[in-house]
Each structure stands twice: as structure tokens, then as C-alpha cells.
Amino acid sequence: MANSNVMTKPNIQHSNPLAQSLLKKLDYDQLTNCMRCGFCLPACPTFRETGLEPESPRGRIALMKAVADGLMDPDQAFQDQMNHCLGCRACEPVCPADVKYGQLIEQARDAIEDHAVHSVPVKGLRKLIFSGIFPKRSNMKMLGGSLAFYQQSGLQKLARGTGVMRLFPQHLREMESILPESTSKGVVEQLGTFYPAKGEAIARVALFRGCIMDVMFAGTNVNTVKLLSEAGFEVVIPKAQVCCGALHAHSGEMDQARSLAKTNIDVFKRAGIDYIASNAGGCGALLVEYDHLLHEDESIQTRDDARWFAERVIDVSKLIVDKGRIPAFAENKDTGGNVSITYQDSCHLRNVMKSSAQPRQLMRSVGGTTFIEMKESDRCCGSAGTYNVLQPEMAGQLLEHKMEHATNTKATFMLTSNPGCLLQMKLGIEQHKPPFKMEAQHIVDFLYERIVSDSN
Numbered sequence: 001m002a003n004s005n006v007m008t009k010p011n012i013q014h015s016n017p018l019a020q021s022l023l024k025k026l027d028y029d030q031l032t033n034c035m036r037c038g039f040c041l042p043a044c045p046t047f048r049e050t051g052l053e054p055e056s057p058r059g060r061i062a063l064m065k066a067v068a069d070g071l072m073d074p075d076q077a078f079q080d081q082m083n084h085c086l087g088c089r090a091c092e093p094v095c096p097a098d099v100k101y102g103q104l105i106e107q108a109r110d111a112i113e114d115h116a117v118h119s120v121p122v123k124g125l126r127k128l129i130f131s132g133i134f135p136k137r138s139n140m141k142m143l144g145g146s147l148a149f150y151q152q153s154g155l156q157k158l159a160r161g162t163g164v165m166r167l168f169p170q171h172l173r174e175m176e177s178i179l180p181e182s183t184s185k186g187v188v189e190q191l192g193t194f195y196p197a198k199g200e201a202i203a204r205v206a207l208f209r210g211c212i213m214d215v216m217f218a219g220t221n222v223n224t225v226k227l228l229s230e231a232g233f234e235v236v237i238p239k240a241q242v243c244c245g246a247l248h249a250h251s252g253e254m255d256q257a258r259s260l261a262k263t264n265i266d267v268f269k270r271a272g273i274d275y276i277a278s279n280a281g282g283c284g285a286l287l288v289e290y291d292h293l294l295h296e297d298e299s300i301q302t303r304d305d306a307r308w309f310a311e312r313v314i315d316v317s318k319l320i321v322d323k324g325r326i327p328a329f330a331e332n333k334d335t336g337g338n339v340s341i342t343y344q345d346s347c348h349l350r351n352v353m354k355s356s357a358q359p360r361q362l363m364r365s366v367g368g369t370t371f372i373e374m375k376e377s378d379r380c381c382g383s384a385g386t387y388n389v390l391q392p393e394m395a396g397q398l399l400e401h402k403m404e405h406a407t408n409t410k411a412t413f414m415l416t417s418n419p420g421c422l423l424q425m426k427l428g429i430e431q432h433k434p435p436f437k438m439e440a441q442h443i444v445d446f447l448y449e450r451i452v453s454d455s456n
């Protein structure tokens with residue numbers, strides 16, 4: 001039931017420049033669509049942790065509207081509330097007025113970033129991350145190669161053994177402790193740009209390889225291509241694709257996010273494909289909204305192309321279940337029989353890409369395994385992009401709850417569909433040390449390793 005009232009933005013000239021930017025960038029119709037029912041409150045992890053109205057979706061929307069209406073200035077407390085939001089978007093599916101909260105929070109952060117006064121080191125770091133490393137594949141490869149050198153040359157052992165790591169803040173030390181094996185050789189370097197379908201091809205799919213995914217989880221990208229092939233898809237991996245821009249969009253760098261989106265759209269349009277497969281919920285959620293990201297672009301062609309792109313983006317599990325041939329999966333008998341699995345939903349996969357039933361269907365189809373639904377598997381684990389680095393306290397609280405529920409399942413495998421969630425689950429297992437063996441894995445790796453096939 002969408003609220004059809006279209007409200008005109010107030011014609012106010014704010015003396016506070018940030019308030020003026022917020023008024024300009026916030027979608028006022030979305031702000032007024034909120035009817036303050038509060039249905040979203042129980043779904044919101046930050047509200048559930050604190051019980052505070054300003055830490056809820058309804059509260060944050062009310063704050064944004066109060067600023068836009070000139071009733072309050074966007075002070076530090078306002079900005080903190082916007083930054084405390086995980087961006088998990090659990091508030092959207094439960095909203096009867098269909099308020100696009102995810103868009104509002106990105107618009108608010110974009111305006112805040114326009115007026116942010118960063119120290120010189122922070123400014124330098126942001127430039128390095130957003131303009132230097134992430135948008136350029138060559139730099140991502142260099143990052144992967146450097147991490148691989150650190151891990152394989154003995155430097156990592158030395159850093160841990162000599163106690164150098166103690167010089168770093170606790171949460172960075174913890175993140176270092178669960179760094180996956182990195183590489184400069186991504187999926188294209190390992191498989192080339194084309195992989196044929198097994199049997200008759202159902203459709204032609206392009207893999208969105210991601211940036212972090214392709215240096216820290218390159219093996220998962222390789223397994224995704226092979227799994228898609230087993231499910232009947234021929235796969236292309238456009239070499240010129242770039243970072244999706246999600247990190248930029250969530251950090252208030254919207255212009256850069258739009259520029260990356262345009263490059264990707266151009267690259268994938270030239271690939272002649274039916275679908276664009278994503279194996280990372282965080283990336284996929286932005287890819288599937290490229291049409292919104294570029295909806296104000298002055299070029300009609302760009303807006304049409306963005307729609308074309310967004311309509312083709314699909315989660316890998318959903319693609320296999322809804323469009324492909326589900327391969328036969330079975331637990332390897334050498335592991336001693338019945339293995340139990342549980343699953344942590346990627347918030348973006350569930351709330352934005354609407355893929356929650358399909359991964360479960362695939363997991364339940366693996367012979368010799370038992371799927372155990374974890375309590376509150378749909379609740380954010382605290383990873384949320386860079387949230388666990390920037391807001392370690394709240395992220396830690398959320399992880400505590402997650403591990404309590406995970407431990408109660410007594411599952412051998414904790415599967416998920418997003419690199420950030422996977423790292424957070426690895427961290428949770430490392431910190432909480434369940435009293436039985438539990439391993440965190442990407443669902444694609446788990447499934448691929450269990451295909452009953454001569455080619456595996």
C-alpha cells in the first residue's frame with residue numbers, strides 16, 4: 001500500500017550549508033511517505049540493541065525530515081545517527097508504505113560527505129581507497145599480490161610472533177587474523193573470459209567478479225563459474241568490468257559510484273548476455289539498483305541502459321534454481337556421513353535482491369546433509385561493508401547474538417553468500433570458539449565441492 005501523496009519540497013533557504021544540501025538531495029516524497037506506524041522497529045538491529053527511537057528507521061527518517069523542514073540543524077548527533085545505521089535494509093520489506101529507506105540513507109550520507117571536514121590522513125586514506133585502489137583493477141591485483149606475499153613469505157608469521165600486531169587496534173588485529181588466502185590471479189587469469197555450459201546451454205551469463213571477491217575469494221569466483229556451467233549456463237567474464245561502487249555509495253561518494261556504474265553498464269552491454277550473475281549480496285544489491293543510481297542522468301540512453309543492466313542482475317543461487325538445471329549434490333561419504341549446515345542471510349541478498357528461498361532450496365538438496373535454520377538468520381551479523389571497522393562496538397554486539405544462535409544449531413558448516421558476512425562469521429567462530437568444529441564457507445564453494453559429477 002504505497003502512499004500516493006506527492007509532497008512538494010519546502011521552499012526554505014537554510015543558513016546551515018549541510019541542511020541546504022540535505023534538503024536538495026533527500027527525496028522529500030519518500031520522507032513524507034513514512035506514516036510513522038513503527039512496523040519497521042522490530043526489524044531494525046540498531047533499534048533492537050539500543051531501544052532508542054533515533055536509532056530506528058522511523059527515528060532516522062523523522063530526523064531527516066526535521067532537518068529538511070528547517071526544524072533542526074544537522075548537528076554531530078544527527079550525523080552520528082546516520083552513521084550508526086547498518087544500511088542492512090531490514091526495514092524495507094516490512095514497511096507497509098514501501099518507503100525506500102536505503103535510498104534516503106544514501107542521500108543523507110552523500111550530503112554529509114559533501115560537507116565533511118576530514119583530517120589530512122583520513123582525506124588521504126579515503127582518496128587512496130575510493131579513487132586509487134577500488135576503481136582500478138591493476139591496483140586491486142597489486143593489493144592481492146601484496147597480501148599474498150605477506151601471507152606466504154613468512155612476514156605474517158613474523159608479525160604475529162613478534163607481537164607487532166599488538167600495536168594495531170583490536171578490531172584490526174582481529175580482521176588480520178581471519179584474512180583469507182589472497183592472490184593477484186583472479187578468475188579471468190585462472191579460467192579465461194569464457195567457460196562453456198555443461199550440456200545444452202540454457203542461457204549466456206556474465207559473471208560480476210567484484211573487486212575484493214576477486215583477490216580474497218578468487219577461488220569462489222572460479223567455483224561460481226564452474227557451478228553455473230554445471231547448471232547449464234555458458235559463462236563470460238567481461239575483463240574490463242570494474243568495482244560495483246557499493247562501497248562508494250555507502251560512504252557518500254555517489255559521483256564515483258555513478259561513474260563506476262556507467263563503465264560496468266557499457267562493458268556488460270557489449271557482452272551479449274541474458275543474465276548478470278552476482279555471488280556477493282553487497283555488490284548485487286547495488287548492481288540491481290543501477291537504474292535508480294542513474295535515474296537522474298541527463299542522457300535518456302544512459303537511463304535506458306541502466307534499466308537494461310538492472311533487469312539482468314541476479315543472485316547465483318536464484319539463477320540456478322529459477323532458470324537453470326540444479327546439479328545433483330551429495331556429501332562426500334569420506335567425511336563420515338551426516339553433515340549439518342546452517343545459513344546466515346546476507347542482508348542485501350535477502351532484503352534487496354530477494355533471494356532467501358533459493359539458497360535454502362540448494363542447501364536442502366545436498367544428499368547426506370541436514371539443514372538447520374538458525375534463529376534470526378535474517379538479522380545483520382554486523383559486517384555491513386566497512387561498518388565493523390568504523391562502528392566496532394555495535395558490530396561486536398550483533399556478532400555476539402549471531403554466534404549465540406549459530407552455536408545453538410551445532411552445525412558443522414555456517415554458509416553465507418557475501419564476502420563481508422563470510423569474514424564476519426569466520427571472526428565470530430575465531431572469537432567464540434564453539435565447543436564443536438564449525439567452519440564458515442561461501443555457499444558456492446560448499447555446493448561446488450559436493451557436485452556429483454565426473455567433471456568435478
Ligand code: SF4
Nearest residue numbers: 034035037038040095
Ligand atoms: S514501517 Fe515504513 S511507514 Fe512505518 S514507520 Fe517504518 S518506515 Fe515509516
Ligand code: SF4
Nearest residue numbers: 044085086088089091
Ligand atoms: S537499514 Fe538496517 S540498521 Fe538502518 S534503519 Fe534500516 S533496519 Fe535499521
